[in-house]
Amino acid sequence: MNCVTRSFLSLLSSGCLLFLTAVPPSIGVVRSDGDFKVDGSTVRGNATLLEGSTVQTGGTQSRIQLSGGAEIVLSPASRVQVYRDHTVLQQGAQSVKNGERYRIDAATLRISLTDTHTLAEIVAKDSNRVSIAAREGSVDVRNGAGVLVATVRPGLALAFDTQAGGTATASKMSGCLVTKGGKYLLTDSTTNVTVELQGSDAAKSAGHRVEITGLMVPDATPADGASQVIQVVTVDSVGAACGQLMRASRGQSGGGAAGAGGGLSTGAIAAIVAGVAVVGTVVGLGVAGTFSGKSQPPASTP
């Protein structure tokens, strides 16, 4: 066999080998002390995750370590689809940490961890209702169109209903109405979302705590510090000046637990942002098996 032929065959076999060994990169590892399912198949112990793998837990929690650093604890009887940069929580509950800019999609909401130290717990109650708690760090919650619906502060939890709020632009907020650079800004006391208010009624209550209803103006550019523009329909002054509001709100944070377990009743809804109804709830959503929770150890071989 001459040299040229040998080189050609060598190249050919190398090419075949490359073809045969083109391994798609894994995105992480899932492990559990019991059985779980990956893409519908039962797995015991641990498995490698590929982009878009679906993980479903049975009676025990599963822990997902993503190569990007994010760590996810999936509660029993939960199901997620896992990607390199986000998960889609289809059922049950999950906790996430070490996932700066990591996103969790639940119902139609997009939930983002704001920094690497954030520890969030998300419970998908059904296709419309989601509860989110920020144990450490803050969590941004946006609707399907990318509009900021809430910022969940550390130690707080909010329950969301994507259907109960009415139209996609419906808004109902309460908080301190301030003037900044000739614009009227309101930071909702439940969702921590700051919006710019438009409408003649806004000016009358500046500097006071108000409750407003209105409609979000799509495609409008909000003032600095605001995430959206609201065309005000009604403004009700609730009396207290903004300084008093701050003291009062501290005493109320974490209240309004109604709605975390069942649907959000109209009376319980604390805010409606971009059509998403929001109510405050208590921290600790009952996520079975979180980073701090008790977990089952692996069975020891005698």
Next chain:
Amino acid sequence: MILVARFVGAAAMVVALTFMGAWTVRLALADYRFRQETLSGTAAALVLEPDNAAYYVRLAAIIRESNPVGSPRALQRAIALNAWDSQSWVELGLRAEAAGDLAGAESSLLRAAGVDTEYYPRWSLVNYYFRHDNPEKFWFWARKATEMAYGDLAPLFNLCWNVASDGAFIEQRLDIRKADVESDYLTYLTSQNRVEPMAGAATRLLAWNREGDVPVLLAACERLIADDRPDQAIRIWNKLAELHRILYGALAPGLGTSLTNGDFTILPTSRGFDWQLPSTGGITALLDERSAGLRISFSGRQLENCDALAQLLPVAEDSNYELRFLYRTSGIASETGLGWRITGPNETRVLAQGESLASESEKEGRLRFKTPTGSGMVRLALTYQRALGTTRIEGFIVLRGLRLTRGPTELVRALDFPVHLRHVSRIH
């Protein structure tokens, strides 16, 4: 002297029993605290029984988040006490991998496989080498895992198909030698619609001749039919028939044997080349014992356009065929839309449409059709298409004695004319 000896013996016995009792109580208490599954309970259990590896494993799990340094140490202590605990070795390996200690991870995982030759440690190594793009070791451990495989093997096969895309290469590397694994492999290929290696895997599984594999083989057969590979599907079907795993005869389209269960000796199973029964509401089918045929009833609430019965027929291309059948109806008026139809396998092209079937007394019917060039399969269906001006039919038809014959050459020319259905004789 004897009394003294007896006294000493009794005293020693009492001391020993007391010690054993106290030790038993101690162990029981440790076990009780361990089962509380709390940090304090586990710590108390370790005080009472400090050399129990299982307690350290539990401790490592409980403090996994709160004490990232202590947790692996507890795991290492557990392994020091019980070096045969492969699950702890695997856990230690996965933790080392997460921490970036790849040498430690590989070492621990290999140690797990060294002390435990079961599937789990090998599976863990398969995953490890997959993640770290080491195909040589991946295939080595994939083969090892296959030797000890049990349960759902789809995850293992899935990794293999992510590493390579050549079925023959994968099969050679895995070296499957167990019927259960072969069955799992064929199930995997079918579910993933990996058609190319399916026939080979089915042939190997058929060699084991196991009753339990029939559903898997029929599913593969159906997948091959759906992928328009009638020859491969027939090979599975015929082998099952030869092994008497199905109650039908072999098919030989080249010799004109294309129809299955034409006498309706058993109720159609909707599997493989057998008749497919309707899944739509308003139509029911059962064997008619009186006339030894199939009775298909229409409730009047069925869809206005639906199949009542269908079968995929493997046929010779560019050939003419004649379907003959006996039938009678009850409560179904003529020209109301019930009749046979021959189409291509994907139902897009109608090759022949029979006349509307309605006769209170049994008749023989015929339907001739010609198969197109390049097609090895046609679909025969008894269809209902409500005729204009009629209400949906309510009644039944009894079919029996279906025969499909490949026609003589001269018939090909005759079939150049539009296909039609003829009543050739009245039986009753």
